[in-house]
Amino acid sequence: MSLQEDVLAAQLRKACIDTGFFYVFNHGVAQDLIEQIFEENRKFFALPEAARREILVDKNNRGWTPLSEETLDRANQTEGDTKEGLYFGREVPADSTEAAQPFTGPNQWPSPELLPEYRRVTNTYFSAVTDLGMRMLRLLALALGLAPDYFLPMFGRPMLFLRPLHYIPRRSQPDQGIFAAGAHSDYGMLTLLATDDAPGLQIWLPSAGRFVDVPPKPGAFIVNLGDMLERWTNGLFKSTLHRVVTDGSRHRYSIPFFFEPNFDTRVECLPCCCGPDNPPRYPPTTSGQHLLDKYAQTHAGFDATSKTSSAVTAGAHADV
Numbered sequence: 001m002s003l004q005e006d007v008l009a010a011q012l013r014k015a016c017i018d019t020g021f022f023y024v025f026n027h028g029v030a031q032d033l034i035e036q037i038f039e040e041n042r043k044f045f046a047l048p049e050a051a052r053r054e055i056l057v058d059k060n061n062r063g064w065t066p067l068s069e070e071t072l073d074r075a076n077q078t079e080g081d082t083k084e085g086l087y088f089g090r091e092v093p094a095d096s097t098e099a100a101q102p103f104t105g106p107n108q109w110p111s112p113e114l115l116p117e118y119r120r121v122t123n124t125y126f127s128a129v130t131d132l133g134m135r136m137l138r139l140l141a142l143a144l145g146l147a148p149d150y151f152l153p154m155f156g157r158p159m160l161f162l163r164p165l166h167y168i169p170r171r172s173q174p175d176q177g178i179f180a181a182g183a184h185s186d187y188g189m190l191t192l193l194a195t196d197d198a199p200g201l202q203i204w205l206p207s208a209g210r211f212v213d214v215p216p217k218p219g220a221f222i223v224n225l226g227d228m229l230e231r232w233t234n235g236l237f238k239s240t241l242h243r244v245v246t247d248g249s250r251h252r253y254s255i256p257f258f259f260e261p262n263f264d265t266r267v268e269c270l271p272c273c274c275g276p277d278n279p280p281r282y283p284p285t286t287s288g289q290h291l292l293d294k295y296a297q298t299h300a301g302f303d304a305t306s307k308t309s310s311a312v313t314a315g316a317h318a319d320v
């Protein structure tokens, strides 16, 4: 471990124990590339609805999700999130054995006649954020006092989801149950979020007893931990509730990248996070099963059994 890693890991540990939300600068993802992917998605979401619908989300969880498709906070929302989105994952050929697994398969791409650069830019960005995720894994392991490569074997066939989002210019009205994105914690291990310069993201701070703004910062990713890592660390590292509220004055675009271990990775209290005085709070599960359980709770019509049920059982979802 280099001295710099040592310092970073200590800072990271503090942030992970505190809220699990932090900014990452000097992340190695070129600013040009970030601008390009936002530009391509602004163009995609400006296409006529029929063209967007051409790649409606499929059973592999790849493609376009219409406005209101997702309701992240059923208890407090009177309608779905005022956003539409796209899911891209790791490219897995339809005829491979791996494609039998939920969340796995080929991507659906917008028509190259309409958006000739879309696929190339998305693939380049996808690789860049995957590399960043791998570097973050090393720091997370160090932050937990583990060997730097601890998580590496669990990321041979990771579940990766890039999710460009478009929030329509609609004013959120929390007292009426209308939200750009309802309050939720992320399901997985790690989220690397790029946003445009429109504010809207808020996190719940228990110490303040309210939601506080997380403003976009030029050149930074907003990184947060999800429920899977909270579970894995027995609650030591936090997965914090967050939401998006918009003021209706402009469109907002953001691009989260969800970075999750292999479908069959066992998620069970890490030895460093439990002991006789601190028994495991959650039963063991797998990465894939955890995600399946979470998705079913928030996505209209999501049905994991539409894929082979045997696969489901076998699976039983700073500076760097």
Ligand SMILES: O=C(O)CCC(=O)C(=O)O
Pocket (backbone or CB within 6 Å): 165, 181, 186, 193, 195, 200, 201, 242, 244, 254, 255, 256
């Ligand atoms: O758009 C944002 O800023 C946050 C999106 C988000 O929290 C999510 O997609 O999980």
Ligand SMILES: [Fe+2]
Pocket (backbone or CB within 6 Å): 184, 185, 186, 242
């Ligand atoms: Fe989120």
